[in-house]
Amino acid sequence: MEDIVCNGCSLLCDDVAAGVSGKTVNSLGLCKLGHMHLETALTHSVGSNEKNLEKVADILIGAENLLLYGWTHTSNEAVREGLGLAATLKGKFASSTDMGAMKAMAHSIHSKGLEIDLEYVRNNGEFIIYWGADPSESLHRHPSRFAVLPRGKKIPEGIESRTIGVVDVRQTETMKMANHRLIIHPGSDAELLNIINSELEGKSSIKGTVLGIPGSELVGFISGLQKSDCTVIFYGSGVVNSGNHDANLTGIAKLVEALRSNGKEAYALPMFDKPNTMGVIKATLTGKYETNSLQRLVAGEFDTVLIVGEDVLANLPGPVAKALSNTKIVYVGPPGGLTDNRALVSIHTMDTIITGLGTMTRVDMNDIQFKKWKPSKEDVTIISTLIKLKELVNKKKS
Amino acid sequence: MKLNPMDLYNLLPKTNCRLCEPKTCMAFATKLALGDISPDKCPPLLEPGFEKNLEKLTELVAPMLSAESTGIKLDESKCTGCNNCVVVCPVDVAAEPPTSEGKAAMSKDTVFRVENGISKIINLEKCRRFPPDKLNCRVCEQYCCTDAIEIW
Structure with missing residues (x-):
């Protein structure tokens, strides 16, 4: 067994190990999602890409309106190389963080300084709230590694020293660990946040049932917020995809500010599931990047799209996927999937969990360095492919 | 049940x-x-x-x-390998202290260890419920979100 870093989700677990013996892979500490990701990545067979590199370079040079898309499954170094390639080819750089309110949400949280290190959460987080997020289904190790169960400096008894709240539109598995379970009507997040904020400011008094929540339960929840010295809200796709994300995010930011104004510590962190969503957002925080890529794809403004590291056709909304499949797609990334099958030319690379090279950025903006291990092959990585592509493009252009 | x-x-x-x-x-x-x-x-x-x-x-x-001598029944088909059982088990914390800070169990000394994405009971005899002590400890069941662990 060798130490590895898992990129099965955005937690980027670096306390896990794996070993390969023949066609069998064994792992320690990886959750089911991570182990399955590792098993799949190990089945990829990647050969020489030299011929396809030439073809891809020719297609990219010949493109009139080029889009470089994907990226959330690639390393930070590959993203930087991708930005350079976009500049060389005068193409537009965009990522799957453009979908929904992901990027706006991260920008908003970052600009307001609401985020915090997950290790700090482990050591200090007293009242943990999962709002529209169910880690039991998407980020399996989030509660056990950072937020709910582990002991920390000011949390000597682990979960016994914390209060857990879950706000969702349905009964979730995470609620089993919670002290406060608030099941709300879909789309009423902002309204509930306003009620909580008003209550914290002493402007309202809760009587009877509120938005389907018994008054006593809500009063208990707010009382927990007032008592907690360090509150951390983990908000997920429920907050972002309920159709009212601006008001929801503003409400969360106001709640954090209200708690801080009472002299308490309070933070908010997103619950992304793609491994390097935060890395892509971080790389594009400054500078001018394409932000309407999906709308422009649907409008047919791009004739060629270079997709890197991600099976975007499997995830994009129907109209965008349809429009994308009508363009010239060139793909760089692990083999398999709809995008690879649809691509005019593909350059296959190993997954980052196998190559063990580079860094990705965890949801708390911490860079996690991947670890090399026995199956690592340096010559078939996304970054080496992008470097070669850039060199070829420059050579052909000159 | x-x-x-x-x-x-x-x-x-x-x-x-x-x-x-x-x-x-x-x-x-x-x-x-x-x-x-x-x-x-x-x-x-x-x-x-x-x-x-x-x-x-x-x-x-x-x-x-199937519950064996501790009464613990682990349904592997329901387990997501979340490591909750590893981190809350008091025996695991004593046997491998980093697990108390949320780290995955790596040694062979713990009761639970997540192997190939699924939690396994690797030292049943170390469980506090094991005879002759038979303590009424149920933390693994209490914090198993998917109900993969049941104590009979």
Whole structure:
């Protein structure tokens, strides 16, 4: 067994190990999602890409309106190389963080300084709230590694020293660990946040049932917020995809500010599931990047799209996927999937969990360095492919 | 589902014949519910006329057979490998202290260890519920979000 870093989700677990013996892979500490990701990545067979590199370079040079898309499954170094390639080819750089309110949400949280290190959460987080997020289904190790169960400096008894709240539109598995379970009507997040904020400011008094929540339960929840010295809200796709994300995010930011104004510590962190969503957002925080890529794809403004590291056709909304499949797609990334099958030319690379090279950025903006291990092959990585592509493009252009 | 001694008692002959080790039918039912005895240890139950009762009792206590000596039953098909059991288990924390800080168990000394994406009980005899101590510890069951761990 060798130490590895898992990129099965955005937690980027670096306390896990794996070993390969023949066609069998064994792992320690990886959750089911991570182990399955590792098993799949190990089945990829990647050969020489030299011929396809030439073809891809020719297609990219010949493109009139080029889009470089994907990226959330690639390393930070590959993203930087991708930005350079976009500049060389005068193409537009965009990522799957453009979908929904992901990027706006991260920008908003970052600009307001609401985020915090997950290790700090482990050591200090007293009242943990999962709002529209169910880690039991998407980020399996989030509660056990950072937020709910582990002991920390000011949390000597682990979960016994914390209060857990879950706000969702349905009964979730995470609620089993919670002290406060608030099941709300879909789309009423902002309204509930306003009620909580008003209550914290002493402007309202809760009587009877509120938005389907018994008054006593809500009063208990707010009382927990007032008592907690360090509150951390983990908000997920429920907050972002309920159709009212601006008001929801503003409400969360106001709640954090209200708690801080009472002299308490309070933070908010997103619950992304793609491994390097935060890395892509971080790389594009400054500078001018394409932000309407999906709308422009649907409008047919791009004739060629270079997709890197991600099976975007499997995830994009129907109209965008349809429009994308009508363009010239060139793909760089692990083999398999709809995008690879649809691509005019593909350059296959190993997954980052196998190559063990580079860094990705965890949801708390911490860079996690991947670890090399026995199956690592340096010559078939996304970054080496992008470097070669850039060199070829420059050579052909000159 | 946990067994209710009264449900089991109602299926016993209720003769208090004193032919079994617990001596009374109620004590026998309680031991059945705890998995400490099997239905065929009741001699009158093996006599003609009690076939259906024996069959029903055997069916009811059957899951106990997989619960082994601690009463812990781990359904691997429900497990997501979240490591919750590793981090909350007091024995694991003592055996491998980094697990208390949320780290994955790497040694062979813990009760639980997540292998190939699924939690495994690798040292059942170290569990606080294991005889002879049989402490009523249920933290792994309490914090298993997917109900993969059940204690009988």
